Amino acid sequence: MKKTIAVLPGDGIGPEVVGSALRVLDQLAEQFNHQFDYTFADIGGCAVDQHENPLPDQTLEVCRQSDAIILGAVGGPKWDQLAPEMRPEKGLLKLRKELQLFANLRPVTCYESLLDASPLKPERIKGVDFIIVRELTGGIYFGEPRERKGEGGDEIAIDTLTYTRYEIERIVRKGFELAQVRRGKVTSVDKANVLESSRLWREVVEQVAADYPDVSYEHMLVDNAAMQLIRQPAYFDVVVTENMFGDILSDEASMLTGSLGMLPSASLSAVGPSLYEPIHGSAPDIAGTNKANPLATISSVAMLLKYEFGLEEEARVLEEAVSAVLESGVRTADLAKEGEAQASTDEVTDEVIKQLNHIRV
Ligand SMILES: NC(=O)c1ccc[n+]([C@@H]2O[C@H](COP(=O)([O-])OP(=O)(O)OC[C@H]3O[C@@H](n4cnc5c(N)ncnc54)[C@H](O)[C@@H]3O)[C@@H](O)[C@H]2O)c1
Ligand SMILES: CC(C)[C@H](C(=O)O)[C@@H](O)C(=O)O
Numbered sequence: 001m002k003k004t005i006a007v008l009p010g011d012g013i014g015p016e017v018v019g020s021a022l023r024v025l026d027q028l029a030e031q032f033n034h035q036f037d038y039t040f041a042d043i044g045g046c047a048v049d050q051h052e053n054p055l056p057d058q059t060l061e062v063c064r065q066s067d068a069i070i071l072g073a074v075g076g077p078k079w080d081q082l083a084p085e086m087r088p089e090k091g092l093l094k095l096r097k098e099l100q101l102f103a104n105l106r107p108v109t110c111y112e113s114l115l116d117a118s119p120l121k122p123e124r125i126k127g128v129d130f131i132i133v134r135e136l137t138g139g140i141y142f143g144e145p146r147e148r149k150g151e152g153g154d155e156i157a158i159d160t161l162t163y164t165r166y167e168i169e170r171i172v173r174k175g176f177e178l179a180q181v182r183r184g185k186v187t188s189v190d191k192a193n194v195l196e197s198s199r200l201w202r203e204v205v206e207q208v209a210a211d212y213p214d215v216s217y218e219h220m221l222v223d224n225a226a227m228q229l230i231r232q233p234a235y236f237d238v239v240v241t242e243n244m245f246g247d248i249l250s251d252e253a254s255m256l257t258g259s260l261g262m263l264p265s266a267s268l269s270a271v272g273p274s275l276y277e278p279i280h281g282s283a284p285d286i287a288g289t290n291k292a293n294p295l296a297t298i299s300s301v302a303m304l305l306k307y308e309f310g311l312e313e314e315a316r317v318l319e320e321a322v323s324a325v326l327e328s329g330v331r332t333a334d335l336a337k338e339g340e341a342q343a344s345t346d347e348v349t350d351e352v353i354k355q356l357n358h359i360r361v
């Protein structure tokens with residue numbers, strides 16, 4: 001198979017973890033006789049530095065012309081004081097909107113070998129396997145008006161949370177479709193006791209659910225959901241929710257697996273190529289130290305192979321290799337137990353490649 005991939009490493013640890021993911025992808029391409037051609041492009045802070053624009057037109061064009069997109073992370077203290085339009089994060093949000101990446105899938109898988117890495121008791125996280133389906137192009141991230149006005153004690157800052165029926169319906173359908181091929185249970189998370197947008201969300205869930213009689217569903221308020229994710233995480237199958245709730249709950253859920261550095265994601269487009277990225281950020285505190293956990297990005301590549309290119313076997317082999325590395329005890333600092341050896345980003349990547357080689361034999 002011959003495919004083109006837009007590669008947007010971004011800032012901080014972004015280039016480190018994307019570098020790892022590409023080394024792994026190259027190995028897979030060689031083993032399975034595929035050709036993946038990469039085109040690199042700038043986004044985020046590095047794009048501000050190079051082009052005075054967090055999402056240059058040429059980056060958008062490269063993405064549109066590619067079969068899939070891999071992204072690292074954007075942002076960092078260097079750019080935190082810039083005007084809102086120039087912030088690195090604005091580049092990512094604009095990319096999501098422009099490419100209509102409306103469905104962000106964030107699977108939460110707890111590896112047996114990492115039961116001791118989570119701050120939760122092993123018996124609580126055993127068997128945890130759910131997916132957060134996060135709406136990614138609407139809600140308070142994009143609503144208008146968004147402004148600051150007035151002065152002194154009267155100064156006011158406004159953000160707006162809007163959702164159309166259409167936006168809700170397409171993400172909720174995605175959740176029900178996924179539940180059909182999983183364990184058949186949807187938990188829709190909202191704040192319908194307070195927010196008008198959540199009351200519309202509930203109405204749409206009720207309507208959509210009627211089309212999926214084989215799927216059971218429930219509504220859960222977001223504050224309760226935040227608690228239940230810790231109390232009984234194995235209870236969940238598909239969690240479907242709006243943009244900001246999904247952002248917050250997925251960082252929380254990552255700790256069930258042991259580290260934020262473990263969670264991959266796929267941002268599926270309504271119209272063109274989809275984007276694959278870890279859920280974590282640019283981790284300025286460890287950037288440039290070869291300490292970042294590359295597994296979230298490597299697992300995002302597995303999602304790319306499966307969802308974008310239909311390469312189920314390759315994705316399975318890669319997932320197996322990741323699992324084997326964790327079983328072998330090679331872990332970056334975020335997962336290592338106290339007093340245990342800490343592997344570098346490069347060493348973990350080498351190990352994944354070694355495991356892939358084993359699987360070939
Ligand atoms: N998708 C994205 O590009 C994205 C996502 C989240 C945050 N950000 C941006 O990243 C910057 C830093 O934000 P933050 O510190 O709140 O969140 P972060 O996710 O970058 O880091 C939070 C903590 O987790 C650790 N961490 C994150 N990824 C790791 C990995 N792969 N391996 C080991 N440890 C890891 C970091 O070292 C840090 O201690 C901000 O500018 C923020 O806007 C970008
Ligand atoms: C960087 C930021 C805009 C982004 C978000 O809030 O969506 C990040 O936290 C994420 O989870 O991808």
Ligand SMILES: [Mg+2]
Pocket residue numbers: 247248251279
């Ligand atoms: Mg986030």
